[in-house]
Amino acid sequence: MKKLITIFLLLASFLYASPAFAYPIIQGYPLSDNLSGYKHLDGLNRISVRQTDVTTKPNNTSKSNIGKISLTEKEIDLLSRLVRAEAETEPYEGKIAVACVVLNRVESSKFPKTIREVIYARGQFQPVQNGEINKPADEESIKAVKAALTEQRNLAPGALFFYNPDIATSRWLDTRTTTMVIGQHVFKK
Known part of the structure; x- marks a missing residue:
């Protein structure tokens, strides 16, 4: 019954929420619908985190590797600045998830290949x-990016977008599949 009430309230908030800002899809970077098989949601607002194999370069280099992605210190700084700007008031897990969205885009064939x-x-x-x-x-954003590069890389599996439906001015993301909700951000694929 709790789940039913929660779902009803969530749907009602989407129908009656104030317009919100969402990031438009630019031509040439279509959405990917082939990101299935993830165990990402175990009920509303609960996230399951999977461990992932991470390969790191020796300490004498300035790069960190995650799967196919290799990040320089400048890229880590840029991603940390984006996380601070997008998720400064969000919980720590929300900051990690924002970093994961960018990393997911880099790994997706539908988006550019660098941070x-x-x-x-x-x-x-x-x-x-x-x-x-x-x-x-800030320090917490830097820490969140480093967590997204290591033990919490799969915090937002399949998520390619996020937005705050309370302040978004466009509703196109409402039609996308929700992967999870953390704080004020709704993550979508």
């Missing part, structure tokens, strides 16, 4: 448009 290209793709992230991306990252 910089994903973050600076036209119209994708509000902090790029309003200059918040240029402010330094």
Whole structure:
């Protein structure tokens, strides 16, 4: 019964929520619907985290590897600044999930192949448009990015988008599959 009430309230909030800002899809980067097989949601607002194999370079280099992605210190800093700008008031897990969304995009064949290209793709992230991306990252955002690069890499499996439905001005993400909700952010694939 609790689940039914929660689902009803969630649906009602989408129908009667104020318009919200969402990031538009730009031509050439269509959504991917082939990200199935993830065990990502065990009921509303509960997230299951899987361990993942992580390969790291020796300490004498400035790169970290996750699967096929290799990040420089500059890329880690850029991603940390985006996490701070997008999720400064969100819980720690929400910060990790925002970093995972960017990493998921880099791994997806539907998006650019580098952190910089994903973050600076036209119209994708509000902090790029309003200059918040240029402010330094805080310690918690840096820690969240490092967690997303290691033990919590699969916190947001399959999620390619996130938004706050309470402030979004476009509702196109409402039609996408929700993978999880953390704090004010709804994560979608």
